[in-house]
Amino acid sequence: xxxxxxxxxxxxxxxxxxxxxxxxxxxxxxxxxxxxxxxxxxxxxxxxxxxxxxxxxxxxxxxxxxxxxxxxxxxxxxxxxxxxxxxxxxxxxxxxxxxxxxxxxxxxxxxxxxxxxxxxxxxxxxxxxxxxxxxxxxxxxxxxxxxxxxxxxxxxxxxxxxxxxxxxxxxxxxxxxxxxxxxxxxxxxxxxxxxxxxxxxxxxxxxxxxxxxxxxxxxxxxxxxxxxxxxxxxxxxxxxxxxxxxxxxxxxxxxxxxxxxxxxxxxxxxxxxxxxxxxxxxxxxxxxxxxxxxxxxxxxxxxxxxxxxxxxxxxxxxxxxxxxxxxxxxxxxxxxxxxxxxxxxxxxxxxxxxxxxxxxxxxxxxxxxxxxxxxxxxxxxxxxxxxxxxxxxxxxxxxxxxxxxxxxxxxxxxxxxxxxxxxxxxxxxxxxxxxxxxxxxxxxxxxxxxxxxxxxxxxxxxxxxxxxxxxxxxxxxxxxxxxxxxxxxxxxxxxxxxxxxxxxxxxxxxxxxxxxxxxxxxxxxxxxxxxxxxxxxxxxxxxx
Ligand code: 16G
Ligand code: ZN
Numbered sequence: 001x002x003x004x005x006x007x008x009x010x011x012x013x014x015x016x017x018x019x020x021x022x023x024x025x026x027x028x029x030x031x032x033x034x035x036x037x038x039x040x041x042x043x044x045x046x047x048x049x050x051x052x053x054x055x056x057x058x059x060x061x062x063x064x065x066x067x068x069x070x071x072x073x074x075x076x077x078x079x080x081x082x083x084x085x086x087x088x089x090x091x092x093x094x095x096x097x098x099x100x101x102x103x104x105x106x107x108x109x110x111x112x113x114x115x116x117x118x119x120x121x122x123x124x125x126x127x128x129x130x131x132x133x134x135x136x137x138x139x140x141x142x143x144x145x146x147x148x149x150x151x152x153x154x155x156x157x158x159x160x161x162x163x164x165x166x167x168x169x170x171x172x173x174x175x176x177x178x179x180x181x182x183x184x185x186x187x188x189x190x191x192x193x194x195x196x197x198x199x200x201x202x203x204x205x206x207x208x209x210x211x212x213x214x215x216x217x218x219x220x221x222x223x224x225x226x227x228x229x230x231x232x233x234x235x236x237x238x239x240x241x242x243x244x245x246x247x248x249x250x251x252x253x254x255x256x257x258x259x260x261x262x263x264x265x266x267x268x269x270x271x272x273x274x275x276x277x278x279x280x281x282x283x284x285x286x287x288x289x290x291x292x293x294x295x296x297x298x299x300x301x302x303x304x305x306x307x308x309x310x311x312x313x314x315x316x317x318x319x320x321x322x323x324x325x326x327x328x329x330x331x332x333x334x335x336x337x338x339x340x341x342x343x344x345x346x347x348x349x350x351x352x353x354x355x356x357x358x359x360x361x362x363x364x365x366x367x368x369x370x371x372x373x374x375x376x377x378x379x380x381x382x383x384x385x386x387x388x389x390x391x392x393x394x395x396x397x398x399x400x401x402x403x404x405x406x407x408x409x410x411x412x413x414x415x416x417x418x419x420x421x422x423x424x425x426x427x428x429x430x431x432x433x434x435x436x437x438x439x440x441x442x443x444x445x446x447x448x449x450x451x452x453x454x455x456x457x458x459x460x461x462x463x464x465x466x467x468x469x470x471x472x473x474x475x476x477x478x479x480x481x482x483x484x485x486x487x488x489x490x491x492x493x494x495x496x497x498x499x500x501x502x503x504x505x506x507x508x509x510x511x512x513x514x515x516x517x518x519x520x521x522x523x524x525x526x527x528x529x530x531x532x533x534x535x536x537x538x539x540x541x542x543x544x
Pocket of ligand 2: 071072283284285286287288
């Protein structure tokens with residue numbers, strides 16, 4: 001039980017907010033719901049603050065992170081997520097967030113009992129926010145919840161989501177054999193800067209890179225990071241930062257950023273990139289990255305998360321072979337059903353690596369990646385990273401090189417283990433990874449794109465009365481409900497050359513998403529629209 005003083009402090013603090021009438025909050029794919037009206041989030045953020053403290057106590061005072069961001073969504077949205085939540089805590093979050101305000105303290109007490117929390121344990125929380133205008137108000141509410149429950153906390157102000165993950169990892173490994181780094185923003189830049197220099201020891205980046213920062217928090221942070229990187233003259237990257245306006249809050253994610261580029265399949269209208277110029281886009285909280293360029297015929301060419309995954313897997317595979325430790329490292333690539341079929345083929349047939357499919361959402365991919373010594377995971381939308389197991393780190397760090405070539409490969413691998421953010425997918429770290437690999441391979445983006453040819457694909461959003469009737473199985477590649485719908489989809493896709501299609505309920509929006517790919521553009525479009533129709537019929541209670 002919370003002390004009467006805490007119970008009272010919670011009730012008093014909660015009384016300042018108004019519960020949005022008629023709303024039921026659900027913990028979504030990646031955290032609390034984002035809403036177009038961030039005013040609705042007051043009580044949710046308050047609940048998340050309470051929960052973060054409880055979770056820290058449950059973990060004997062481990063640091064828990066709370067990030068206030070709505071990522072790639074419009075500027076007026078906001079959201080909040082815990083670093084890093086466990087699946088079963090999502091029901092607790094939902095319970096707290098939906099409690100009437102005068103009952104929050106009681107529900108808090110019920111949870112203490114249900115989760116079996118020792119209230120004498122310390123509780124520690126770090127939080128940060130992106131550049132959204134509503135962020136400061138929401139952070140104030142977090143502050144109120146943490147203060148009411150006597151939690152020790154640190155406010156890291158503006159940060160990218162991966163930077164906050166980095167801080168949490170550093171704080172929780174401090175003084176252990178797994179020490180991750182200095183738990184400060186500067187520590188983050190120093191670690192990346194040092195690692196990048198190590199990886200780049202023998203090579204030079206060719207050409208320059210334009211980075212679209214979605215007018216989000218990634219802009220100022222990239223400017224800062226650049227100070228820790230070798231200059232272009234020293235063989236480093238000549239980076240041009242664009243869409244880094246965080247003064248005008250409405251420009252966030254507006255016609256720019258990774259989500260715009262990936263979903264619209266075009267460069268931001270503001271882009272002045274010349275043909276063949278290497279470009280990258282981050283999203284609003286800098287945990288997604290995609291590359292692209294305009295080719296000689298003025299055609300937009302996208303290098304998305306699938307491409308980053310295949311690039312990284314091929315490079316790390318080569319390094320492991322060159323270092324003479326390939327036999328000791330189990331490398332795997334983790335994707336979701338949205339990965340282009342051509343990328344999966346390339347991973348299995350050309351790279352000869354296992355390709356695993358998981359449910360959508362970073363937590364699922366991360367989990368699956370941890371089963372490998374080197375787990376390369378990326379969603380097509382640009383979320384992802386590479387994880388190294390304890391065995392991998394030991395193998396890489398203790399291998400005795402038998403030749404200068406082996407030594408070079410080993411040093412590069414050691415650098416990669418520091419360059420790649422192990423806590424979570426990180427657009428800034430992933431960008432340095434891609435730049436380093438392209439430099440090592442001596443590749444332009446065109447050569448990178450040339451590794452395989454994507455199958456034309458189409459994504460359709462279908463509005464249905466109740467998306468909860470669409471129950472997916474097999475890593476969301478098949479539907480077990482509504483009955484009969486999957487048979488229809490199977491029959492449809494079998495009619496198209498290389499046809500593949502699936503439908504799944506979105507975890508973030510009230511809709512069902514249909515994905516289809518096939519050998520030609522017209523077949524992919526046709527398959528997508530037929531499956532979408534079947535979904536619509538099934539969703540309206542018609543004969544599926
Ligand atoms: C969230 C997920 C993202 C996933 C997307 C799917 C995280 C940090 N973010 O944004 O990985 O691709 O949801 O959205 O896990 P959907 O369920 O609406 O298709
Ligand atoms: Zn994001």
